[in-house]
Amino acid sequence: MTNPAVRDLLDRSNRLGADPANTNYAGGNTSTKGVETDPVTGEPTDLLWVKGSGGDLGTLTEHGLAALRLDRLRCLVDVYPGVEREDEMVAAFDYCLHGRGGAAPSIDTAMHGLVDVTHVDHLHPDSGIAIATAADGPELTRKIFGDRVLWVPWRRPGFQLGLDIAAAQRANPQAIGVILGGHGITAWGATSDDCEANSREIIVTAARYIAEHGRPEPFGKLVYEPLPEPERQARAAALLPVLRGLASTDRAQVGHYTDSDVVLDFVGRERMAELSALGTSCPDHFLRTKVRPMVLDLPPTAGLAETVARLRELHAVYRADYRAYYERYAEADSPALRGADPAIVLVPGVGMFSFGANKQTARVAGEFYVNAVNVMRGAEAVSAYAPIDEAEKFRIEYWALEEAKLQRMPKPRPLSTRIALVTGAGSGIGRAIAHRIAAEGACVVVTDRDAVAARTVAAEIGGPDAAVAVPLDVTDEEQVAAAVRAAVLAFGGVDLVVNNAGLSLSKSLLDTTARDWDRQHDVMAKGSFLVSREVARVLVAQGMGGDIVYIASKNAVFAGPNNVAYGAAKADQAHQVRLLAAELGAHGVRVNGVNPDGVVRGSGIFAGGWGADRAAVYGVPEEKLGEFYAQRTLLKREVLPEHVANAVFALTAGDLSHTTGLHIPVDAGVAAAFLR
DSSP states (O other): OOOHHHHHHHHHHHHHHHOTTTOOTTOOEEEEEEEEEOTTTOSEEEEEEEEOSSOOGGGOOGGGEEEEEHHHHHHHHHHOOOGGGTTHHHHHHGGGBOSSOSOOOOTTHHHHHHSOSSEEEEEOOHHHHHHHTBTTHHHHHHHHHTTSEEEEOOOOSSHHHHHHHHHHHHHOTTOOEEEETTTEEEEEESSHHHHHHHHHHHHHHHHHHHHHHSOSOTTOOBOSOOOOHHHHHHHHHHHHHHHHHHHTSSSOOEEEEEOOHHHHHHHTBTTHHHHHHTOOOSHHHHHHHOSSOEEOOSOTTSOHHHHHHHHHHHHHHHHHHHHHHHHHHOOTTSOOOOOOSOSEEEETTTEEEEEESSHHHHHHHHHHHHHHHHHHHHHHHHSOBOOOOHHHHHHHHTOHHHHHHHHHSOOOOTTTTOEEEETTTTSHHHHHHHHHHHHTTOEEEEEESSHHHHHHHHHHHOSTTTEEEEEOOTTOHHHHHHHHHHHHHHHSSOSEEEEOOOOOOOOOTTTOOHHHHHHHIIIIIIHHHHHHHHHHHHHHHHTSOEEEEEEOOGGGTOOOSSOHHHHHHHHHHHHHHHHHHHHHGGGTEEEEEEEEOOOOTTOHHIIIIIHHHHHHHHTSOGGGHHHHHHHTSSSOOOOOHHHHHHHHHHHHSSTTTTOOSOEEEESSOOGGGOOO
16 A cells, blocks of 8 residues: 555656646656655654656656665765765665665655655756856845745755755755756755645746746847748758758667747747857756757758758767867766767757657657757846856766666667658558557558548557558558658658558459559559658658568469459569669668568458458358468468568568568468569
């Protein structure tokens, strides 16, 4: 049974974390102190429950808490070796843990344990950080809050900061919290409700002061109006593959595009470049956004070719500057440089592009930079923005403790950072492929002519950080272009396309009409061509290689009765594989195919009447068609959608990195369809 104190802590944490005005995603931590019976001694024991390393306040559960014995934690004060060796204290927290399970204690544990008040919140609200990063922050804090809120000068998170805050609280019993220079806020209270109210008081009071006393245009005049939305979206879709390729120079990244009012206003202001060059201040911000963004210095009216050329130049400069930053501050025991590419790119008139190891990381990096913009606006409105200096940022970015946290992260899945577009993914083989590659880490764009089916599959896979649905008739050239643009805007580009959309009509030659022929060739031959051509534009712009996979058929090489239109269309697809492999190999793009036998169970094609027609051709009941197909194979096994999905994964997960122009049979062994 959950301790009531823990239940109150979780409720408070979830309420605070649900409102971005209080803290950013995964930012800050909360705690409570209480009593539980020691299972060994049977005696009451004072404990600290505190949000552990990682996790998010808005979704915090009991598993995300670290539980520590308060007496042991406070005994660490007596063995604290001083600020030069304070990192050693994090390992000491493990010896204070109570019970099994729970999260690893975070660097902020000392702050919560040493402050002698029952409930403590440490948060990163934009309004609070604005005061914390103002050039005259101490004076503003006194002016805004009097003696209810204290100023604690910047100090890197750790044991000493916990001692500093605890000392300030002891010396000022009337205080409800502190502004942490360059960082955020910490508040406390005798009850959970008091603590939450005090946190909110600091946040709201700071925001109100900025609103009432701030200058109206702290970023200067608007020099670049945003492009109209359709033009803006088109320009973003054109730039994203290029930017993603640049941002992936050291390691592949997923992208996110933001054109919110806050972003469009900031990128159009005259002081944008000056202020963004100062970098972010709160550690939670720059750990995700890097010390500063890459900024395009051309107007939104510049031509696309000129813009792309300039972005390439700026990227080279950014990488050189970042390496110089690393070399200025790196010491013999510093972690190796993790990558010199930007995480944030600002483009006047268009918006912000953010990048990360997965969609959530990319999206959250953008959200954190919006927080940073709000901080800069607030600080400049009432004072001048003065973030912590560059050397301190480096100490945190390349902190041994931060490196250890990164090393603890799970190994990436085989298709992590890959962005896949699957056609005909609303059912059958396409659905199985979408599920399989998503399970292996890919971001998936689920396309289907049936928009409801596409949305259902995308929802099955997960939220928009994992999959998005796009309605698509592959025979429509404009819809194909729009679907690829949607994929680019959703995830930053495309790496893997699966041409799976198909249909079939089982008719003899004499019964096959020109409309029958055109319909099947439009979907499979022409549709695959249109999708491959549009995706190839993105693949070439990205410069990251990629995969195109055709779901062809054994019928591409095996001649059967009453199948002329379908077989010919599949043969067309099969040869497209060879043609495109020859053409796109110079760009590192691999093109391969999968030739399944008839997939009866779970197949949209067979459910649409094709199964009944083929069963009639072979003289078997429709419900026995799968068994019939299996018995004519060498392995006597029925082919299912997941078997085709397995082949797609095998072709694209990396082990076949030198394979292109290949067709893999997934037919349980149909000798007549052997490739020659």
